[in-house]
Amino acid sequence: MRLSLFSLMLVVFGLTTGEFVIAGILPDVAAGLSVSIPSAGLLVSAYALGMIVGGPVVTVLTAHVARKPLIVCLILVAVAGNLGSAVAPGYVLVLLSRFVSGLVVATFFAVGIAIAVSLAQEGKQGAAVAKLTLGLNLGIVLGTPLGTFVGHNLGWRATFAAVAAIPLIALPLVLRFVPAQPAATTGSAFGELRVFGNPALRWAILLTAVGNLGVVTVFVYITPLLTGLSGFGAESVPWLLLIYGAGAIAGNFLGGWLADKALLRSVAALLAVLAGVLAAFWALGSSRPAALVLTFVLGLLAFAIIPGMQTRVVTTAGAAPTLAVAVNASGFQLASAFAGWLGGWVIEDGPGLGSLYLVGAGLTVAGLGIALLALRRERRSSTASSAAVSSSASTKASAGSPPE
Template sequence: MPPSLLSLMLVVFGLTTGEFVIAGILPDVAADLGVSVPAAGRLVSAYALGMIVGGPVVTVLTARLPRKPLVTGLIAVSILGNLGSALAPNYPVLLAARFAAGLVVATFFAVAIATAAATAPAGRESSTIAKVALGLNLGIVLGAPLGTLIGQGLGWRATFGSIAALTAVALLMVLRFVPALPAAATGPLRGELRVFAGRDVRLAIVLTALGNVGVVTVFTYIAPLLTEVGGFTEGAVPALLLVYGAGAVAGNFLGGRLSDRALMPSLAWLLGALAGALALFWAVGGVRPLAAAMTFALGVLAFAIIPGMQTRVLTTAGAAPTLAVAVNASGFQVAAAFAGWLGGTLISDGPGLRSLFPVAAVLTLAGLVMAVHIHRRDRRPVPASTGSG
């Protein structure tokens, strides 16, 4: 992997770890600050809210900045947010620090994706994007567990301090290896926002939400699904999450290669396979060896769709790809928030935990329908010009 992509991937790793690690240290944070666990859980919401708000707002405000200074500034804000989290004297300050840390995530991810695509060899944009997105996989698979271990051994403040230190190292690498690129936007702000008037861009963002909401619903509740439906012990869950993560890494690269060859057809096939895997998990989830195999398959397919979806947004956004990808990332967070609510409702007020699988499969099929619709739109002939002269 080129040093420039490795630098960006390492930043994504730190940002993703910062998002997911709170789940492992939540009881320690609650006990230390004297708040309830549900109140401490709002720290997750604060980070997600920062991403949802920051995606469009920060991207619009920084659209005319050259990319390298913009990237370094965003990383610096993330470092300060994590340092503020480590040093927070009370719950309100920690809540504000998590919100601040989340503000820059969507914009950074968008700029990193656009930078990777701009420096990629022709025809290899998706696989190059997949290399940057690998940091997201590793943040979930390795970063969150390692951060939890640090918190258990040295205290939760050491977790956020470690994330800040890691991100600082990544910042030095970015300064050294990432090439200087011009600003993503050169026209007026109204022109940048006009990108969302294009139906193809809007459909690409809807595809991301529809295609991911089902599998995110299942992943949000993967631990109780594995223990209560799969029959695994709680001690087996970390190992099974590593299995899921190994699948995610493999799927990330698989999806990138397939998308380079045939973007929309591969996305349609992958979404169909993901819907089938969710339905199959529902059927065989009570058999432990098969449940373990399906956990791996789910990781592969859940992350195989991501590079193609990001590439689709980039290719339809035209002159404002960074803004479109940032809004797409914010849209994913909205889908994730909806997934948490939907899963909780199905478990507490609906048919129960096991029903998450078929519901997720149906939601994924909606994503498949959208992918097929987009592919058919792409294949329609462009009307010939009838102008004179």
């Protein structure tokens, strides 16, 4: 199990680096392609749009493919997409390559989580998901700053070439250690869509999309925020991203542990604290020492919410966890796509760069509201189920039958 999760985690690390490294090299990409920073920010939206489309579509179309050969094909497509970003001569082709790279990510992540959950002991699913999503954190703590360093010194195209190399290196490990598993379904692939009739699953996916929107909006533009508002030099950005990623690793394991203890309650509490930290960044971010501390805490909270959200989707999806997790990943990327546009609008046509922190805090509060509503629905459902069981036991007792 450990080697299987490690090989999958390494692929996730590469895919995540490809997704987030754009935040560290955004000015370089904009200059290299002769476009504005908000236009370069749309490269984030293109990748996200690929995941939004690819999540449900690719997952449904490949539902009858055995999991191991499926993830091998997904890795090869991701490698090709990132190589395309490295060699594309113009802005439009880079956008297209980013879209192709994103198409397979949600399905890979969904299949990886399904494998992790299937190998985990009962009651340890949150911890297993956290081990896999450690690749997300390493993509931030190592991949993004290293990719930023490469981009600053060798050019942003070298960054995308390096991103393509990571999953390619991981491929032999996947072939060796990931166990063969059957396809996600043996019935109608489109029949799995019935799982979305479950209101609890729809609330879980909505929570992912809205709950992450605020912090993602801030992260997309974290380089101009830290250099423009906090006064750090461009050479400090890789180290600041390293601090953010260190917080993300700590938050990942904290979130997995909390998810196994109290799933929805922990997500709600973490969202409340995250909103407060974003507001504190707006108030104190001009101070470098405060910005350093808040960067770490922001990374911690941004990734502490992920294991609980993913586990919630898996536990409410029933017989179709792969499709549900893929759609959930698409929900996250819908937030990323909107965040790229929203942040650009706030900077150019709205109240300005500094207000991004407050916008992020407000959006996170909206996510908190959804978490609280979902928790309230769960408690009502639990109370109704307990009442039904008690009523059934009382009826049997009064009829002279022992309760079950």
